[in-house]
Amino acid sequence: MHAVCLALLVAGQSSPELPAGPIELEAAVEMALAHANEMIQAKQDRLLVEVEYMEALSAVLPRFDLSMSGGEFFSGKRYIESRNPVPAQLPTKIPQFTFGPFVDAQANPYSNPQFSLGLTGRQLIYDGGRWWKALDRVDDLREARSAALDAVRNRVRSQVVQGFYALEKARRAITTFEAQLAVDRAQVARAQGIVDAGRGSRVDVATAERNLIQDEIQLNAFLRDEAQARRTFNLLLGRDPQLPADLAVPATVTATATPSAVVPPLDDLLGLAMDHRPELKDLKAQLNALGEEVGIAAAGYWPTVTLDANYRRSSRKPFRVIGNPFENYLATLDLTIQWNLFEGRATEARVQRARINLKKQAAAFENLERQTRAEVEDRREELERQRRIHALALSQVKVAQEAVRLARGLFTAGRGTSLELRDAELRLTQARLTVISARLDVEVARAALAYVVGVDPFKEG
Numbered sequence: 001m002h003a004v005c006l007a008l009l010v011a012g013q014s015s016p017e018l019p020a021g022p023i024e025l026e027a028a029v030e031m032a033l034a035h036a037n038e039m040i041q042a043k044q045d046r047l048l049v050e051v052e053y054m055e056a057l058s059a060v061l062p063r064f065d066l067s068m069s070g071g072e073f074f075s076g077k078r079y080i081e082s083r084n085p086v087p088a089q090l091p092t093k094i095p096q097f098t099f100g101p102f103v104d105a106q107a108n109p110y111s112n113p114q115f116s117l118g119l120t121g122r123q124l125i126y127d128g129g130r131w132w133k134a135l136d137r138v139d140d141l142r143e144a145r146s147a148a149l150d151a152v153r154n155r156v157r158s159q160v161v162q163g164f165y166a167l168e169k170a171r172r173a174i175t176t177f178e179a180q181l182a183v184d185r186a187q188v189a190r191a192q193g194i195v196d197a198g199r200g201s202r203v204d205v206a207t208a209e210r211n212l213i214q215d216e217i218q219l220n221a222f223l224r225d226e227a228q229a230r231r232t233f234n235l236l237l238g239r240d241p242q243l244p245a246d247l248a249v250p251a252t253v254t255a256t257a258t259p260s261a262v263v264p265p266l267d268d269l270l271g272l273a274m275d276h277r278p279e280l281k282d283l284k285a286q287l288n289a290l291g292e293e294v295g296i297a298a299a300g301y302w303p304t305v306t307l308d309a310n311y312r313r314s315s316r317k318p319f320r321v322i323g324n325p326f327e328n329y330l331a332t333l334d335l336t337i338q339w340n341l342f343e344g345r346a347t348e349a350r351v352q353r354a355r356i357n358l359k360k361q362a363a364a365f366e367n368l369e370r371q372t373r374a375e376v377e378d379r380r381e382e383l384e385r386q387r388r389i390h391a392l393a394l395s396q397v398k399v400a401q402e403a404v405r406l407a408r409g410l411f412t413a414g415r416g417t418s419l420e421l422r423d424a425e426l427r428l429t430q431a432r433l434t435v436i437s438a439r440l441d442v443e444v445a446r447a448a449l450a451y452v453v454g455v456d457p458f459k460e461g
Contacts, residue, residue: 022248025164028237032160033153035238042152046145049138056134062123069116070318076109115321116314125335128302129295137292144285151278154451156236161447163233165440168247170226172436177219180429184212187425191418204418211422253443256435258390263383264457266376269449273376276454280372283365290361294354300347303339308332375452383445390438397435400428 033039081104124131191204231241239245252259264272274280310332313321320328340347407424410416450456 022246024248025161025250028164028233029157029160031237031239032156036152036156036236038152039149039156042145042149046142046149049142049145052141053135053138056131056138059124059127059131059134062121064119064121067116067118067120069114071114072111073114074109074111075107078107080105080107113316114314115316115318116312117321118310118312120311121309123307125305125307126302127304128299130299133292133295133299137289137296140285140289140292144282144289147278147281147285149278150454151282154278154454158447158451160233160236162444163229163236164247165444167226167229167233167245168249169437169440170222170229171247172440173222173433174219174226176429176432176436177215177222180425181212181215181219183425183429184208184215187418187422188212199414207418207422211426253439256394256439258387258394258439259442259446261458263380263387266380269376269380269453269457270373272455272457273372273453274369277372277452278454280365280368280454283361283368287358287361287365290354290358294351294358297347297350297354300340300350303337306336306338308334308336310334372452376449379445379449379452383442383449386438386442386445390435390442393431393435393438396431397428400424400431404428 081102083102188205188208191208195202195205230245233245234241234243311329312331313325313329315321315328404421404424407416407421411418411421446458450458
């Protein structure tokens with residue numbers, strides 16, 4: 001099962017390519033996820049959990065070691081030093097011995113072949129619960145790393161949404177201001193026509209030309225913002241920052257009406273966040289893993305029981321080593337109990353360290369819960385605020401359009417000045433820019449709320 005998970009994670013790391021044509025938001029998110037460095041790191045951390053699982057499982061499974069050797073044994077004129085026992089003359093029924101003087105002898109040098117074959121096996125029977133707590137700890141780490149991966153995925157998605165709509169906002173500002181420039185040019189032509197007809201003043205022409213130049217400067221500022229937003233967006237997607245980036249904005253976002261979806265109540269959002277926010281899941285799983293580490297450290301208070309088996313064959317002839325395994329061998333089977341009675345309070349120190357780490361993590365988890373509640377409330381209020389701003393901006397556009405209509409009529413009738421008309425037209429342009437910004441800010445606020453909750457609260461199911 002774990003090998004299958006490992007293979008699926010490795011297979012899931014192929015990088016998607018953007019389709020030809022305008023870039024949709026979801027396609028941009030997928031591409032950013034494939035190229036984000038923190039996403040790659042989180043995936044590798046998730047893979048490391050399976051490695052830790054195999055390491056923890058190795059303590060449960062038996063261990064076998066096979067050893068083989070062959071060579072020549074050499075002895076060079078070794079001295080043999082001995083003392084022969086001499087029976088003591090004591091009036092007892094039990095013979096007593098004393099030892100005489102040393103008798104030294106020197107053997108001739110010799111050599112002989114030496115071949116050996118050995119097989120040892122060890123099976124852990126009991127270790128104070130260390131091995132099963134280690135496996136439980138890996139399960140907790142797997143959950144933590146999966147949650148961390150989801151947290152990175154949510155964070156990257158939030159960044160892409162912000163970059164996507166920042167670029168769209170810059171481009172709509174350019175389009176809106178290009179329309180304003182067309183109005184400015186018409187104003188210059190209109191003022192010049194009135195002067196040519198002998199009814200106007202050159203001041204009106206100069207004022208109109210000045211307004212045109214000011215708006216051209218503002219347009220260049222918007223072009224700069226668009227270039228910066230495009231480069232930032234391309235970098236998020238792992239693309240060349242100089243590449244063009246045409247966006248396919250959802251039709252619901254291009255509409256002028258405020259989104260009709262009702263923002264869920266705060267209590268519902270808090271419930272969703274407590275259950276689904278990946279950062280909370282991550283810290284909770286880490287908290288459980290640290291609890292298992294306390295048990296792992298406390299296992300040092302208990303004995304370790306192992307079953308050991310040894311099988312060995314040796315001879316000066318190879319075939320006596322590799323021949324019939326039921327001849328010429330020595331074997332042992334032992335049940336070993338090892339109990340560390342004292343090691344300078346090192347076990348107690350390890351337990352205390354694990355408990356301290358557990359308390360620190362518990363405090364961090366409680367702090368994140370409080371922070372999450374505050375963030376959910378803030379993001380919900382921000383979304384409601386942006387929806388109200390957008391609704392007010394729509395009303396502002398209607399009023400500004402009527403003001404332009406009236407100012408234009410007065411100017412044409414000769415009862416209004418070019419300055420009044422210019423002011424009305426500029427305020428209409430600003431109102432349109434506010435609508436664009438507010439509508440896109442609603443989408444950014446929705447994404448920000450979904451990020452702190454952990455799931456999209458507006459998505460059914």
